[in-house]
Amino acid sequence: MIENAPVLSCQHGGLTVEGYSRAAVQTYWRIPELKLGFDLGAQPWDFMGTPTWFLTHTHLDHVAALPVYVARRRMMRMEPPTLYVPAYAVDDLRRLLLVLQRLDRGRMVCDLKGVNPGDEMGLSRDHVVTAFGTSHTIPSCGYVVWERRFKLKQEYHGLPGEQIRDLRLSGVQVTHEVRTPLVAYTGDTSPAGMDAYPPVYQAKILITELSFVRPNHRREKIHKFGHMHLDDYVERADRFQNELIICAHLSTRYHAQEVRRIVEDKLPPQLLARVRLWL
Ligand SMILES: [Zn+2]
Numbered sequence: 001m002i003e004n005a006p007v008l009s010c011q012h013g014g015l016t017v018e019g020y021s022r023a024a025v026q027t028y029w030r031i032p033e034l035k036l037g038f039d040l041g042a043q044p045w046d047f048m049g050t051p052t053w054f055l056t057h058t059h060l061d062h063v064a065a066l067p068v069y070v071a072r073r074r075m076m077r078m079e080p081p082t083l084y085v086p087a088y089a090v091d092d093l094r095r096l097l098l099v100l101q102r103l104d105r106g107r108m109v110c111d112l113k114g115v116n117p118g119d120e121m122g123l124s125r126d127h128v129v130t131a132f133g134t135s136h137t138i139p140s141c142g143y144v145v146w147e148r149r150f151k152l153k154q155e156y157h158g159l160p161g162e163q164i165r166d167l168r169l170s171g172v173q174v175t176h177e178v179r180t181p182l183v184a185y186t187g188d189t190s191p192a193g194m195d196a197y198p199p200v201y202q203a204k205i206l207i208t209e210l211s212f213v214r215p216n217h218r219r220e221k222i223h224k225f226g227h228m229h230l231d232d233y234v235e236r237a238d239r240f241q242n243e244l245i246i247c248a249h250l251s252t253r254y255h256a257q258e259v260r261r262i263v264e265d266k267l268p269p270q271l272l273a274r275v276r277l278w279l
């Protein structure tokens, strides 16, 4: 195994979250069970096997490894990947890939798909992803991965199987779709981005940012730069219904110990118990 970039990991409810995220350094995540990843600030060598990625915005610490990833997949004879990126960035990213194709003398083959907030992307029969607008210094979006199940409509409960089959064969829609938000990923955002899309607070796993924790940091400034402060979490403590809240993207100004101490001191216990600091 080649260790070219740091990875932390944790498991919850049958899903593994792997990744790393520090502000201005690099951010990347993947969930192997769902065969997808978020952001490509760097690319740990063994992450290249993940075929589908969702990018939140085009700050370098979230996008720099996109060409590296595309090139590696081709070099290792893997299928061209699918990359969902904010729609405004598609043309420029295509140009970037073409320039690097010329410099590197290797073809850059991938399926770049533009995403707008509100879009919905089917991953498989069981999973669908929605995009929502976040609030940052450049246009950005977050993503929610939903599990979808098709359940028999109430009015057909109790009917014998044969009759349900006949109805279905005659073209009647006997099931309806039930969705559960599994994972929400915000990327970089100020609180406005989280507040505007309730599934963020409902997803079983929330992966989000907590760039600043020190009490003396000015929050208006932090919000203006499109980030979150610990006090924003404290204020919203009652809203989080998530089973696990991964707080990442911490500023490089902090040491892990300092962050832990401040967070343990400030967060109410029922929220703290579900928070995992990504340090
Ligand atoms: Zn960032």
Ligand SMILES: [Zn+2]
Residues within 6 Å of the ligand: 057, 059, 136, 188
């Ligand atoms: Zn950013």
